Amino acid sequence: MSSFNPRRVRADVPLLGRVINGRPITYLDSASSTVPPRAVIEAMDRYYSLRHANVHRGVYQTANEATDVYEGARADVARFIAAPGGADEIVFTKNTTESFNLIARSWGAANLRAGDVVLVTEMEHHANIVPWFQLRDTTGIEVRFIPVGDDFRLDLSEIDRLLDGVRLLSLTLVSNVLGTRNPVTDLAARAHERGALVAVDAAQAVAHDVTDVTELGADFLCFSAHKMLGPTGLGVLWARRELLEAMPPFLGGGGMIADVRRDGFTPADGPAKFEAGTPPIAEAAGLRAAIRYLESLGLPDVAAYEHGLTERALARLEDELAGRVRVIGPATALDRGGVLSLDVEGVHPHDVAQVLDQFGVCVRPGHHCAKPLMRRFGLAATARASFGPYSVDEDVDVLVEALQHAVAMFS
Amino acid sequence: MSLGNLDELYREIVLDHYRTPRNRGELPVPPAIRVEGFNPLCGDEIAIYVDVRDGVLSDIRLSGHGCSISQASSSLMSVAVKGHTLAEVRATIERFKVMMTVGESDADATASVADLRTMGELAALQGVAQFPVRIKCATLAWNTLTQALDEAAASA
Numbered sequence: 001m002s003s004f005n006p007r008r009v010r011a012d013v014p015l016l017g018r019v020i021n022g023r024p025i026t027y028l029d030s031a032s033s034t035v036p037p038r039a040v041i042e043a044m045d046r047y048y049s050l051r052h053a054n055v056h057r058g059v060y061q062t063a064n065e066a067t068d069v070y071e072g073a074r075a076d077v078a079r080f081i082a083a084p085g086g087a088d089e090i091v092f093t094k095n096t097t098e099s100f101n102l103i104a105r106s107w108g109a110a111n112l113r114a115g116d117v118v119l120v121t122e123m124e125h126h127a128n129i130v131p132w133f134q135l136r137d138t139t140g141i142e143v144r145f146i147p148v149g150d151d152f153r154l155d156l157s158e159i160d161r162l163l164d165g166v167r168l169l170s171l172t173l174v175s176n177v178l179g180t181r182n183p184v185t186d187l188a189a190r191a192h193e194r195g196a197l198v199a200v201d202a203a204q205a206v207a208h209d210v211t212d213v214t215e216l217g218a219d220f221l222c223f224s225a226h227k228m229l230g231p232t233g234l235g236v237l238w239a240r241r242e243l244l245e246a247m248p249p250f251l252g253g254g255g256m257i258a259d260v261r262r263d264g265f266t267p268a269d270g271p272a273k274f275e276a277g278t279p280p281i282a283e284a285a286g287l288r289a290a291i292r293y294l295e296s297l298g299l300p301d302v303a304a305y306e307h308g309l310t311e312r313a314l315a316r317l318e319d320e321l322a323g324r325v326r327v328i329g330p331a332t333a334l335d336r337g338g339v340l341s342l343d344v345e346g347v348h349p350h351d352v353a354q355v356l357d358q359f360g361v362c363v364r365p366g367h368h369c370a371k372p373l374m375r376r377f378g379l380a381a382t383a384r385a386s387f388g389p390y391s392v393d394e395d396v397d398v399l400v401e402a403l404q405h406a407v408a409m410f411s
Numbered sequence: 412m413s414l415g416n417l418d419e420l421y422r423e424i425v426l427d428h429y430r431t432p433r434n435r436g437e438l439p440v441p442p443a444i445r446v447e448g449f450n451p452l453c454g455d456e457i458a459i460y461v462d463v464r465d466g467v468l469s470d471i472r473l474s475g476h477g478c479s480i481s482q483a484s485s486s487l488m489s490v491a492v493k494g495h496t497l498a499e500v501r502a503t504i505e506r507f508k509v510m511m512t513v514g515e516s517d518a519d520a521t522a523s524v525a526d527l528r529t530m531g532e533l534a535a536l537q538g539v540a541q542f543p544v545r546i547k548c549a550t551l552a553w554n555t556l557t558q559a560l561d562e563a564a565a566s567a
Contacts, residue, residue, distance in 0.1 A: 021416070348478035350453055350548065351421075358417050367454050380454035380476060409421065410429075410479065 004301035009390040012037035012293075016390060023360035026398045031176050031339050031386035032364050033226045034207055036290065040230055043289035044282045054278055056255065066281055073284035074271070076291045077236055081202075081221060082212040085241035091271045092234060092279055096203040097127035099222035099237035100170075102274060103199055104131035106247045107220075107239075108168070114140030117165045119196075121146040121154055121182070122376055123175045126369040127222075128201050132170070146171070148376055152178045152329050159190065166196045173216070174204035177368045177384065178329035179310070179339035181205075188217030197243075203227050207294060207388065208337055209303040213238060225283060229388075230290035234283035237274070244271070251276040294389075302389045309387055310338040313396045317342075320400050324407045328382050338387030341368070343379060344403065347410045352383040355409060359402035361385075419538035420545070421479065424487075429479040434489035436472040438462055443470070444562050448555030450547055455481045459555050463563040468492055468500050473552070480536075480545050485552030487533050497560060504553050506530060510537050511546050 010016050015035045018025045027035055053063040055070045074087040083089045093099045108131075112118070118132045122145050132143045146162055149155035163169070169191040174181050188198040199220035202211055207228035213221050220243070225234040239247070249256055249267045253276035259266040267273045294302070311333035317325055317340070328341040342363075344352050349365035356363055364384045367374045374380065385399055438445075438460035448457045455477030462470040471489045476482075488507070492500045510530065530537075539549045 350478035350480075350545070354420065354542070354545070355417060365453065374454075380456075409417075410426070 004298055004305055004389075006305065006390055006392050009037065009297065010392070012039065013390055014038060014041070020360035020362075021358050023398070026359070026361040026395045028385040028387070028391070028395055028399060029362045029364050030207075030227070030388035030391070031204060031368075031384060033232070034229050034388045035390070036229050036231065036286070037293055039293050040286045040289045044231060044286045047282045047285040052281075055281055056272075069288070070279065070281050070284045073288040073291075076288050077238075080211070080291045080295070081206070081238055082214060083238055084214055088270050089238055089241050089244060091237040091239070091244070091274045092284065093237050093274075094233060094280075095226075095235035096125075096201060096222045096224045097235070099220075099235050100127050100199070100201070101131045102237055102250045103170075103220050103222075103239075104135045106250045106274070107243065108132070108135045108141075109139065110246075110248050112139055112141045112167055115142065115165070116167045117142045117144050118168045118170060119144045119146065119162060119166045119191075121171045122148040123154070123178060123180065123182075123370065123373045124170075124172055125176055125201065125203070126371070128170055128172065128199075129372065145372070148178075148373065153180050153335075154182055156187075159187075163190060163194050163196070166191060166194060168197050168199060170199040170201075170220075172201040172204065173211075174202075174208070174337040174339070175329075175370075175373075176204050176339065177341050177370045177373055177382070179337045179341075179386075180330055181335045181337055183335075184216050184218070192217065204337060204339065207302075208299075208306055210299045219243060225287040225290065228287075228290055229293055231280075231283045231286040234280045234287055244274075245269075247274075249273050249276070253277050255279070297389060306338045306387055306389070306391070307333050309391060309393065309396075310336060310340075312393060313338075313340060313385075313387075313399075316396055316400055317403075321403055321407070325403055328377060328379065338391070340385045341382040342385065342403070343382055344406060347406050349381040349383040351410065352403070352406050355406040356383070356399070356402045359398055359405070361398055361402050363399075416541070420542055422535040422538060424532055424535035425479065425483040428483040428486040432473070432482055432486040434472055434486065434493065435474065436460075437474060438470060438472050443472075444559055444566070446555055446559040446562060447475075448551050448558070450477070450481070450551050453478065453548065455548060455551055457481070457485055457552055457555055459485075459552065459559050461556070461559045461563065463497065463560075463567070466498075467494065467496055468560075469494065477551070478545075478548050480539055480548040481551050484536055484539075484549040487536065488552050488556065491531065491533055492556070497563075500556075500560065503533075504557055507533060507536075507553055508550065510534075511540050511550055 051065040053066040055067045074090045078087045147155045197219040200218040202223040221238040226232040256276040326343045353365040443460045457475035460472040
């Protein structure tokens with residue numbers, strides 16, 4: 001019997017106590033950003049109140065403590081994703097987007113030549129598309145797409161042909177629009193057979209289930225702190241140690257060097273090579289607290305709970321709004337995360353979100369930074385509801401009530 | 412529960428123009444001028460066709476897609492400007508933009524209450540000004556029309 005209790009999580013998250021337009025907030029936008037528990041906020045407060053100093057520089061006590069906080073976060077991240085090479089494989093970035101840019105600008109620019117193929121999918125976030133287009137425009141690589149089928153899952157019927165000439169397969173573990181969980185482990189094995197590397201966008205996955213880079217077969221993994229109960233402004237790039245060691249620096253400046261002379265510089269060893277300038281130290285303290293909080297919840301239990309919640313939500317939308325609201329994503333909770341992209345007949349997503357706001361319901365209208373996917377399904381936008389470990393069936397009650405109101409208002 | 416704010420935004424006239432948009436379609440180019448407008452944040456798209464003859468905006472057609480506010484605003488706009496002189500059209504555009512800034516200060520509000528009386532059906536959109544993120548939806552068509560008038564003036 002699972003000891004996981006979403007109501008305890010709700011009580012830990014101050015923002016969920018807010019009242020919006022006279023109603024308790026119904027926060028259904030965790031795919032955009034999760035809301036942090038008190039432990040995360042307090043960890044950042046504690047850092048600024050008692051330990052603030054720059055890292056890796058001072059010899060005084062608080063400077064050492066700040067360095068311990070920052071490097072401790074790196075060690076916790078390594079444990080959290082079971083990085084086989086430990087903390088030396090963890091690079092802190094600004095967010096998932098910067099992590100992908102780092103892969104493209106550093107590993108990509110150093111290793112890929114005209115004609116080499118980077119294979120992505122049609123359901124990628126722009127963060128895993130645009131950096132490859134930018135690299136294509138300077139080096140002449142080919143960016144190829146695995147299509148998405150009418151069942152909202154990857155169409156792998158031509159995968160052997162698509163893998164031809166591929167140097168990097170870069171794909172999302174869970175779609176931020178469809179909720180689809182991709183068979184990354186299988187695809188990574190196929191890519192490796194062809195000698196390609198594999199980069200995984202885990203932004204929508206890390207807060208919702210256990211992530212193990214070895215099990216996934218990943219060579220690179222990217223995610224953001226603010227989608228796992230942590231703060232904004234901090235992202236992670238994990239890469240296998242030998243890859244990181246061979247990669248040239250990304251941004252230049254302080255902190256990333258071993259030596260600077262009048263005739264040039266020598267980059268630092270380890271993750272520091274990719275962390276120019278003063279890093280987000282308070283955010284690292286927050287991420288550390290978020291990881292410990294998620295570990296205390298038990299991610300296998302969180303995954304089982306969110307699976308059930310998603311299953312019930314899909315059934316309710318089908319029962320109570322069939323014909324008026326279409327879910328743009330797999331119809332069952334199998335291999336699927338708690339992301340519900342909704343197409344409401346005759347009502348534009350912005351209007352849906354506006355009506356929902358009046359009920360205190362927070363959803364995200366728009367293209368969700370996945371325009372190739374939206375085009376694939378002939379949509380300009382959807383209204384997306386998404387779950388976190390604090391989401392409960394009552395959130396779905398209010399969502400359904402507000403959707404019914406929106407439908408009635410515009411029909 | 413009170414949905415008072417929503418009723419301010421979604422007035423019956425607005426919903427009517429959304430459900431039954433006026434002046435939808437295209438005009439042959441040339442003689443008409445076609446200008447496109449985009450709102451990259453929400454994906455709204457509009458194409459405006461205008462015929463300008465002897466200083467008068469003699470015809471206008473609209474195509475594209477977007478939310479109820481952008482669609483209703485473009486439809487209401489087309490009715491308000493069709494058949495008017497270019498000077499009148501530009502004055503209407505100005506008054507509409509002033510209306511969209513109501514709420515920023517009481518002085519603005521007082522000034523534009525007087526203007527509202529001259530706005531006719533367009534006054535139905537005044538509630539949008541209280542929803543800052545939706546103002547861009549309402550002004551998309553108007554900014555695109557300004558661009559069309561500028562192109563018409565340049566090619567005249």
